[in-house]
Amino acid sequence: MTALMKMPPTDNLYKFIAITGVILVLAPWFILLPEYRAVSARSYDLRREDVALRADVKRENVRLEAVLKRAAELDARRDRLTPAERAEADRIRADSLQQLAGGELQVKVAQESLQAEEIDALTTDLDKLLNVGGWTSATGIILAGIGFQLWYRRVQRYEDQAITETRRHKE
8 A cells, every 4th residue: 555545534624623723713703803902992992981971970060059059048038039139049050940941961861871881782782792802812722722633633743753764764
């Protein structure tokens, strides 16, 4: 029998399994890492915007409370107010009611809520990306180990022995 006939047909299969495993180890990090970075950057941007919105909402609440407090003080003294002070009290009340009716504060609170939901969704996406990458790499490590081990045990070891015997016969 020739050496070519002794060679099992599974030699390429073992190499294919091993190389596929190596590709599975590396591919997720070349494919998923840029996506992970983009999602992570978007998440940080949203968190910065969320902090700014929270500060705006807090500032608006403080301002609105001060306006309402001033209006309540003026209402308590309404009988003793001059016509100019009554006009100011009415203007303050109208401004505060307009702010409440205009919904600026509610819009900011709703935006903050939506951004918090988007941050949660992005965090979940990041976790999924890392899990997929990790599991794919783990599968690749196992496949590469199995493929290289099968290739060495069933093919390469015998080729090495054949080469060693050929050298001995030449000497």
